Amino acid sequence: xxxxxxAAMGNTVSxxxxxxxxxxxxDTADGAVTGEERVPNPGHRPGFLPNxxxxxxxxxxxxxxxxxxxxxxFNERNVEVIVGAQGDARAAVEAYLRGELESTxxxxxxxxxxxxxxx
Numbered sequence: 447x448x449x450x451x452x453a454a455m456g457n458t459v460s461x462x463x464x465x466x467x468x469x470x471x472x473d474t475a476d477g478a479v480t481g482e483e484r485v486p487n488p489g490h491r492p493g494f495l496p497n498x499x500x501x502x503x504x505x506x507x508x509x510x511x512x513x514x515x516x517x518x519x520f521n522e523r524n525v526e527v528i529v530g531a532q533g534d535a536r537a538a539v540e541a542y543l544r545g546e547l548e549s550t551x552x553x554x555x556x557x558x559x560x561x562x563x564x565x
Contacts, residue, residue, distance in 0.1 A: 447475045450542065451499050452535040453509040459531045459538050461510035464490040471504060472539045479539060496520045508538050508547070 452459055453466035460466035466487050473481035488498060496519035499507060506526045520527045530550025531538045541547040 447473060447480070448506065449502070449504045450474055450506040450508065450539050451502075451504040452531075452538060453507070453512075454535045457535050459508060459510055459533060459535050461532075463507070463509040463512040463516055463529075464495060466509070469499065470535045471499075471502065472536070474539070474543060477543045479536065479543075482536070493519055496523060496525065500525050506542065508535075508542065 450472045452470045452472070453463045454460050454470045455467050457470070468487060469485045471483045471485055472479050473483075485502075488494075492515065496507075496516050500520070500523035504525060506528065507520060508528045508531045510529065510532055512527065512529050517527050517529075528542060528547060528549040531547060538547055
């Protein structure tokens with residue numbers, strides 16, 4: 447069983463990890479989604495969200511974009527980061543489970559999106 451979180455606006459993958467409305471946390475087993483929980487974004491502050499999700503047992507995070515600081519903390523916590531995703535959150539998780547969702551590695555940098563991506 448694996449927990450996969452998606453930074454979401456409604457049921458759509460959020461463009462910016464730190465500014466999502468909710469995290470949709472999917473329980474998966476044998477390549478299928480077995481459960482879904484919606485957790486409101488508890489508030490964005492540096493370094494908080496990656497640990498918040500890792501502490502909940504999340505092993506994969508899917509988002510549109512993410513700041514480098516968050517990526518580093520996820521890496522330290524052995525959480526796989528998939529960025530560059532878009533569209534329906536559940537569809538993104540199902541694509542990941544099929545091995546069809548690959549991270550574009552698009553890390554948001556401070557200068558480009560000042561204050562938007564959680565730096």
